[in-house]
Amino acid sequence: MSINNAPMTESDTSRFVRIKEGDLDLQLHYNDAGSGAETVVMLHGSGPGASGWANFNRNVEPFVAAGYRVVLMDCPGWSKSDPVVSTGSRSDLNARALKGLMDAIDLDKVHIVGNSMGGHSAVAFALANPERVGKLVLMGGGTGGPSPFVPMPTEGIKLIGALYRDPTIENLKRMMNVFVYDTSNLTEELFRARLDNMLSRRDHLENFVKSAEANPKQFPDVGHRLGEIASPTLVIWGRDDRFVPLDIGLRLVTGLQKADLHVYSRCGHWAQWEHADKFNRMVLDFLAR
Numbered sequence: 001m002s003i004n005n006a007p008m009t010e011s012d013t014s015r016f017v018r019i020k021e022g023d024l025d026l027q028l029h030y031n032d033a034g035s036g037a038e039t040v041v042m043l044h045g046s047g048p049g050a051s052g053w054a055n056f057n058r059n060v061e062p063f064v065a066a067g068y069r070v071v072l073m074d075c076p077g078w079s080k081s082d083p084v085v086s087t088g089s090r091s092d093l094n095a096r097a098l099k100g101l102m103d104a105i106d107l108d109k110v111h112i113v114g115n116s117m118g119g120h121s122a123v124a125f126a127l128a129n130p131e132r133v134g135k136l137v138l139m140g141g142g143t144g145g146p147s148p149f150v151p152m153p154t155e156g157i158k159l160i161g162a163l164y165r166d167p168t169i170e171n172l173k174r175m176m177n178v179f180v181y182d183t184s185n186l187t188e189e190l191f192r193a194r195l196d197n198m199l200s201r202r203d204h205l206e207n208f209v210k211s212a213e214a215n216p217k218q219f220p221d222v223g224h225r226l227g228e229i230a231s232p233t234l235v236i237w238g239r240d241d242r243f244v245p246l247d248i249g250l251r252l253v254t255g256l257q258k259a260d261l262h263v264y265s266r267c268g269h270w271a272q273w274e275h276a277d278k279f280n281r282m283v284l285d286f287l288a289r
C-alpha cells in the first residue's frame, strides 16, 4: 500500500528518461516507487509482453514497505521503452541501458534483482561496473550457456520463440502454462493483460525475431568470468523451471565468489511471482544482513 493506503499502481509509478550510453541513445521506461536511501533495481525476463511491472508486481510494495526505493527498468525492446534490434550480447546491451538509467536519475550504487534475462543482464552489469553494485539476487538466469543435463533450447525457450513468431492467445497460453508449476494461478485476466501488452508493441516482437536471426546467442556464456564478481549474491531457482534449468543455478553458485543457492519446490521460472511471500521475505532478509 502507498502512504494513503491505496494500492500502488503501474501508472502512478511510471516514468520515462532519455539515456545516452555508448552507442545507445534511446528513451527508457521505468517504474519508480518508494524513497529509501538504498535502491533495488529489478530487471525482467525476455518473454513477449514482459515488463518490470508484469514480472515484479507482487514484490514492489513489500520492498517499499521495508524502506527501499524500487526501480523497475523496462529493457530496450520491451514494453514502453524504445525499440532496438540486438545483434551482439543482449545482456551487455541491457547492462549499458541500466548504467545510462542510473546516471540519468543519479543512482550511484544499487542492489539488483534479475529474473531470467534480467539475471543475465545483472551479471553483465556487475562485470562491467563492479563498484556500482551492492548485492545481487538472480532467479532463473545469470549466464547463458549449455546445460549438461537438459537438451537446449529448453521447451520453454522454444515456446517463447514460437510466441514471438506467431503472437496468438493459444501460443501465449502454451508458453505461460510451462512458466509456472501451478497453472491454476493463471487467470484469463492475466492472459488477456499479457496479450494486450504484447500486441501493443508489434515492433518489439518483430525486432526480437530479427535479433535472434542476426545472433542466436543473445545471452552469451559468461561462466568463465563469474569469479570476478565479489558482490554477495542470492541465487533462487524453481525446481521445476522448464526455461532455464536448475543446473545453471549450480554453475552460478560454484563460480561466483559469495553466493548461496535456494531451490523452491513446486516452482517454475517465475519464483518471485509464484512464491512471492517466501521470495520477498528471503530477499529482504538477505538485503538487510
Ligand SMILES: O=C(O)CCC(=O)/C=C/C=C(\O)C(=O)O
Pocket: 044, 045, 046, 047, 048, 049, 050, 051, 055, 115, 116, 117, 118, 141, 144, 157, 219, 243, 244
Ligand atoms: O533465454 C534465456 O536464457 C532467458 C529467457 C528469459 O528471459 C525468459 C523469461 C521470461 C519471462 O520472465 C517473462 O516473459 O516474463
